[in-house]
Amino acid sequence: MAASSVCRVGCAAGRALLRGSRSPAALLTLTRNRGVVTYAQALHNIPETQVTTLENGLRVASEESNQPTCTVGVWIRVGSRYENEKNNGAGYFLEHLAFKGTKKRPCAAFEKEVESMGAHLNGYTSREQTAYYIKALSKDMPKGISHKELVDVAKQHFSGVPFTYKEDAVPILPRCRFTGSEIRVRDDALPHAHIALAVEGPGWADPDNVVLLVANSIIGRYDRTFGGGKNQSSRLATLAVEHKLCHSFQTFNTSYSDTGLFGFHFVCDPLSIDDMLSCAQGEWMRLCTSTTESEVKRAKNFLRNAMVAQLDGTTPVCENIGSHLLNYGRRIPLEEWDSRIAAVDARMVREVCSKYIYDKCPAVAAVGPIEQLLDYNRIRSAMYWIRF
CATH class of the missing domain: 3.30.830.10 (Metalloenzyme, LuxS/M16 peptidase-like)
Known part of the structure; x- marks a missing residue:
């Protein structure tokens, strides 16, 4: 421990005032x-x-x-x-x-x-x-x-807390094995369907994490309370607005010591499940095959903004320090994070996303009125594009 x-x-x-x-x-x-x-x-x-x-x-x-x-x-x-x-x-x-x-x-x-x-x-x-x-x-x-x-x-x-224990020692974690699978909890009494899709991601210390954070920033997130309408920077958000696909969606990259979960979650009306899932998986495939430099530049700026926002308040900074010491063995300075983000380009995003997403078996979780959710084999078949 x-x-x-x-x-x-x-x-x-401090604040600087413009005068004159x-x-x-x-x-x-x-x-x-x-x-x-x-x-x-x-x-x-x-x-x-x-x-x-x-x-x-x-x-x-x-x-x-x-x-x-x-x-x-x-x-x-x-x-x-x-x-x-x-x-x-x-x-x-x-x-x-x-x-x-x-x-x-x-x-x-x-x-x-x-x-x-x-x-x-x-x-x-x-x-x-x-x-x-x-x-x-x-x-x-x-x-x-x-x-x-x-x-x-x-x-x-x-100082009196021991570093090692003779009995009841903290166990060594067994290797985690990711398996493509699904869990469905149909409840037609709920007003909206909640769908999550994820593939296996890297552990905390893997350098691929920075690239995947950029990839998630390209997809972005959306909520109907957002302003901007169709003028969203995220392609998926634009589709969601134009075709009323969902109430909200967000991406996630959850890391552990030896593995992770890379995916997205959305909330939608029952009859929009198929269309929203198709568009979201289509964005995943586009990350693997045709990510552009302009998208990467925008995503990196978003990450930089989020990174500096970590300085806002003593509690998030304290948590950041503690998490870094446990997961990386040291506090990684923001300057180093910035250099890692700056090194990411479109080619890296395509390669790393292909490594973790393309033709991989996903884990699917669904709750609510989900009768229209496609069969797992159909969802799995959308994890690659046939290339000519």
Whole structure:
């Protein structure tokens, strides 16, 4: 079991005011230049993530800045994948048990102490991670939140936690085997059909992940509440608007230590299932055969925007640090992510998508009024195009 104690105290962003009389053309040029400079500064001026490993293997990471709030948490590399039939659900149970108080702090006193600070305490359990974190005002931290002081606090509270266990050891995960399959839960009482389609994707550390993120950004996402109508940058979204194919769709690239799921999910009316699925699979095939450089350029800009958005708030940054330490063994700087994204071109997208999507057996999950959902063999047959 590996754990990381993570602290984030965010940085305050300044504002620049435009003063004086400027022509519209000059103002537009200045705005463009400021945008480029701001993005470059975001990549280069991020505070350093300091990491210290304690004697028992616990890694303490911190990133200091001047925001009035801070987030402190513990990320542990264990989750539901480590459970078996005998202890299934134990991780989720323990996660909630931690909020029921202790001998020194009964539940009511514990909750009152947190609420009196105006703090937010939370936790979650996923397939491979368990996390507990608290977000509070920086002044409510026990000490001044330099890295050395955080390490001292970690030693005080976690130095007694063993790194290895003689009994009841954390099991080694068996190799995951992906199998094309389907699960259908027909319920005509539901107003809409929910359909998900996925193929096996790469694990966290696989470099193909960046290319697949670009591919997903090309497909994009859509919801009927979006503005723009037919003027969507995503081809699939444009089709969805023009032909009223769905209420919403989104792509996903879910990674684990040794495997992943790459796919899409959509919500539609019962009679639109066939058309929407056909268009979505058609976009997958187009990624494999005819992705263009203009699409890739737009998708990379979208990813850069999402990447910088990770700086918005101490909690997402704290979670990002903890996840990186567990999955990559280090915090990967945004500048490095940007260079990886910049290296992606249309040829890479076509090759990597062909590797994971083209002529592969998908996993299909469907819930709701799904009588019109095609037979699995028909869905499988749309995973390739006959080439002449």
